Amino acid sequence: MTIDKFQHPININLPQSTESVPNKNSLNSYLPIRTKGNDFDWNAVIGLVLRGLMRKKIEKYTYEQFTNDCKLAFEAKLGEEEFWDVLQEMYFDNKDIFSVSPELLLFRAQKGEFSAGDARVASMFTSLLQSSPPKKFDAKLNFIEKEMLDTLRNKMSDDSSLKTTEKPYLPFLSDAFREDLKFLSNRPKYLLNEIQSFLSFYGFTYTAQLSLALPDWRTGKAPSEKPLYFIMDHERASNERIHVKNHGYRLFSESTARLFPMMTMLELLQPEHGIKEAKKVPLWEIAKNIEESNREDLSQRLENFARAFRSQRQLNTSFDEANSALDWLNNIVKLAIAQFSVGERFNINKRYMLEVEKTLASHFIQSRGRSGRVLVLNQDYIILLTNLVVGENEKLRFHELVSGFRQRGIFVDKQTEQELIKFYERIGNVERMSDSGDAVYVRKTI
Structure with a gap:
């Protein structure tokens, strides 16, 4: 040997x-959290994550220069100065152009645009991403937006600076993160709408699952997902719900110690x-x-x-x-x-522990009076997770969907399963063949 x-x-x-x-x-x-100084800007974090995803950067090229280059390009092709005034108001004055393609968000990952705290938080996600192939976005754009994006692409350069410096602690979650980000990347507009919620979710579930996995180091095996129970944010949390009481917020809080x-x-x-x-x-x-x-x-x-x-x-x-x-x-x-x-x-x-909860977990915790604190998912997170789990499939059986939730660190009891089915029926993305979970199919909402 x-x-x-x-x-x-x-x-x-x-x-x-x-x-x-x-x-x-x-x-x-x-982990990106320290005992103090954990303020960060989601816009900068998103820009850095997309920079790592694309392996592209734009340096020494300001937003003002980009705006001026777009102006020159349109004046040369259209020859009408008044038309540019309309475009400037529509896309540039309030930076609405950032909603055109994820590539525009590279402006938020330029030197001087992010702090050390932003970089630490982004590194958690680039670590989950590991060494995935560079991603190109193929957004469905109109002629004007394509011209603007081509102007930006001419100023992009390859970037390999955001390398991961650690092997994944939770390979199962890293795999899910890459698969989900691939799904979002194939739908650039949806990615732009959901990227903050997506990263917020993974920041929390990664931290929670890491804290649960730490005691199992002696097995010498990569961890698997550990039960951690959530309810929908409108549900009651009675003390009779043992999993919710003992394997929800209480377990998360104890584990972060x-x-x-x-x-x-x-x-x-x-x-x-x-x-x-x-x-x-x-x-x-x-x-x-x-x-x-x-x-x-x-x-x-x-x-x-x-x-x-x-x-x-x-x-x-x-x-x-x-x-x-x-x-x-x-x-x-x-x-x-x-x-x-x-x-x-x-x-x-x-x-x-307080910094972890405040910075990464606050969107997933609610106080429920005598029942104490519980872990919750609101409807927006449920829809996002549902779309990610269904993925490229047309639909999934409900029990397969619940299994996909577990692979991402989300466990629910039977009562919440019934509430989920009711919720899917209300928004119209479920096919119920019978009352059993095996005969309920759930579709994406996009």
């Missing part, structure tokens, strides 16, 4: 002394700096590679790190019995959680 085959576990960063263990917890991958502790520890276990093109890897992949490696010193190195970390953080946490490298990795994870259970670090983690 060669060293190269198991480069990641062999090259994980394991300081050998207390002095070399960092005394601060940093988070630079897999492990995000910052475990993800900051994961930063310390990443491949050593200087390894060419090394991508950051999930904890479950580190465990897999350690299990498959024949390096005899891994257990000792992990033990040394665990003891150095415990000493540096001044923790009195006892170690579980350890007979293998994975046992010592388990002790390291235990320390990661323990350091945030007391003192100021406990407050830091609380602030992080």
Whole structure:
């Protein structure tokens, strides 16, 4: 067995002394949220995501220059200055041209148009996208809009700067994200209408599913979707609905407590700096590679790190019995959680949890009086998800649709299933062959 085959576990960063263990917890991958400074602009995030999707950019070319170039092009072809005045009012004065094609949104991804926070949030989506082929948009445009878009395309250049620096932690969700974005990309106008809701949904479901998947690292297997229950936003949430009560908001909130502790520890276990093109890897992949490696010193190195970390953080946490490298990795994870259970670090983690909820989850949480908080989907999100799951199919059986929801991290109980069918009947995109779910078909709304 060669060293190269198991480069990641062999090259994980394991300081050998207390002095070399960092005394601060940093988070630079897999999640864009920090303990503060999480404000971001959706317009900039969308522009950056589309830039990564298209692998195109427009730099050193301002919106004003573009407007003037369009003016010159139309004056040369039409020869009527008054006609340009009409076009300028229709498309340019209020930037309504941004609704013509996703390519126009590259103006929002220019240097100086986005902040570090915008870039962090966009990186979460480019990481989900991974290395998908560049996408071209084929919008159905009139002659005038085609001329404007051709003017812009002449100023575009190839861009490979927005590369993903990490392997997907949730491959199942990354696959769904790419498939859904492909569906939207084939319908540019629909994409422009729904891109913010689409990214908002995936930002939340990715964070929720990541928090649920973290404890399963020891399996060494890529996570699958974990149950997390939602209701429609008009439904009642009684305490008798056990899944909604115990496996909805409460489960999400409890799970987010492990995000910052475990993800900051994961930063310390990443491949050593200087390894060419090394991508950051999930904890479950580190465990897999350690299990498959024949390096005899891994257990000792992990033990040394665990003891150095415990000493540096001044923790009195006892170690579980350890007979293998994975046992010592388990002790390291235990320390990661323990350091945030007391003192100021406990407050830091609380602030992080609040930032996650405020920044990525607020559209999916409602307070329901005595029933407490619940996870909800409003009708707009339900229609969007329905269209994405049905995809290129003409229609799907209802139980297949529910299965597609689960693949995207959305679980519903039987009561909500009946409410969904009623909702689809109201908007007219359902065919009911009988009262059973197997005989109910759901169509797209577009």
